[in-house]
Amino acid sequence: MPAHPHHNHHRARTQDGIDWSSRLAFFRQVDELDAEARRVVARRLVRPLSDRPTVLDVGCGTGGMAVALVEALSARGGGTLVLVDGTPEMLDAATTAARAAATYESDTTTASVRVRPVLADLSTERPVDLAGPAQLVWASNVVHHLPDQRAAVAGLVEAVAPGGWLALAEGGLDGKFLPWDLGVGEPGLSDRLSGARAHWFALMRENIEGAVRLPGGWNTVLADLAMLDVTAFSYLVDHPAPPQQAVRDWAVNQLTWHRDVAGHLLHPSDRETVRRLLDPQDPAYLGLRDDIFLLTAGTVHLGRKP
Template sequence: MAAHSHHHHHARTQDGIDWSTRLAFFRQADELDAEARRVVARRLVRPLPDRPTVLDVGCGTGGMAVALVEALSARGGGTLVLVDGTPEMLDAATSAARSAATYEGDTATAVVKVRPVLADLATERPVEFAGPAQLVWASNVVHHLPDQRAAVAGLVEAVSPGGWLALAEGGLEGKFLPWDLGVGEPGLSARLSGARAHWFTLMRENIEGSVRLPGGWNTVLADLGMLDVTAFSYLIDHPAPPKQAVRDWAVNQLKWHREVAGDLLHPSDRDAVRRLLDPQDPAYLGLRDDVFLLMANTVHLGRKP
């Protein structure tokens, strides 16, 4: 996925992923997702009271934090609390958000306070990070925690009465490769997706204390007492021929697929991936005109009574 922000204290976490090594990749994704996220941030901030407190849980490198700062600035300010468990991620998000907050400081009186909190969601309660918030945003965070329903319950606890929880989970997996690359067998993209889905299932099973989710995210929100439960999806669409940022993202995305699920691929697919990632090969992804980025992210919303 383009926008994956995760968090934990330890460099190597329970899900086995060293998030600090993914910093450059997340920054790249933030840049490509920026326009779509601005629209989402404005939509989420619109119903909030004046000068609200917003909690961005698992803020990653701060792509959504910047969008939230801009949306809050435009309506008179507020407080943004950033939470992540990887210090490098949290630092990146904090400086990005703070520079957005002071961007028009000489003319505007709107001030958004940005407060970073280093914390591990698997062991700490979000309500302790900021007290009740009028909006809690958590994107692609919960599915890395052992008990996902308990994690959502913790997020609900951090929402003030009448406030909103916005849970960005699921959608349509990002596509970035054409059906036939002229290398290996056609349909590599679908087989990569299958391998990654298999890896994800194994990753969930191997998290210590892992508990299966009883159903879809909307039913979880409703079961936890949230009202007006609904969802919307937003598109990230960078068509071919791509700008170089999209090519670079595609190279890193394919490397990530290879890293997590490469051994689940047929040897001929592994060979095709090796060629696509070789800068000396004519098939190299970083120079192709037929790569793109197309994905849909879903945001599940609920309001606290």
């Protein structure tokens, strides 16, 4: 569930070298396909909170989880949702989507959820100064793009109100979307793409200025930061074949992303297969195939502040 974090005429890049504004359409696709799974996660996270809580969505991306959180808050009487991102286009999209969802009607009444956007660079600004303290801090796939991941989690913990929760969505299982044998190229391309992307990710981390390794799992980080009731749960996003067109479109964008960031790490024969899969004139084109699917699992790590 990739929700992520400057923008000028030439499209500035964040510290990880990724131009997030160029990924806007892709993240909107993800929001659409992950919507039901996110609703379940949001309801689970909001359930134990006090009345009319403040919820902080850090690295809100295009707002898929923001919409789910607004709906969950509305259904139980309202609250405040603070959206934080470092890319203006992303923040605008998330704010628009969340405010539209804030008119969501529960069974009994139309509840009020206040949506407040905050443009911030999380590598230099403290979440507690932006919006804390919050009864729930949600951060999905954003910490691993910051130089010192442990320090970033510590900053998120700072923004949690006493007795409140930090929900850190990191890790899970690599998304699958290609059959084992596509009928073109060598079978097993999906696994080789995942390997190349993992290699790219390691290089991306190494090239972030001031990068610090995270020596262990997220649960140990939360425990080291004195969080209580540290646990985790995973959720599934499952769109089986034959796919709706939105899944085909997502797969084309996902493979394009793989090619752009990690294509140079593939064998030339695999690069040729990828080229064919992305060519609308080729019979193997992903956008027309009926054997494309989307299957992924996200993991949410939880800790409660004393």
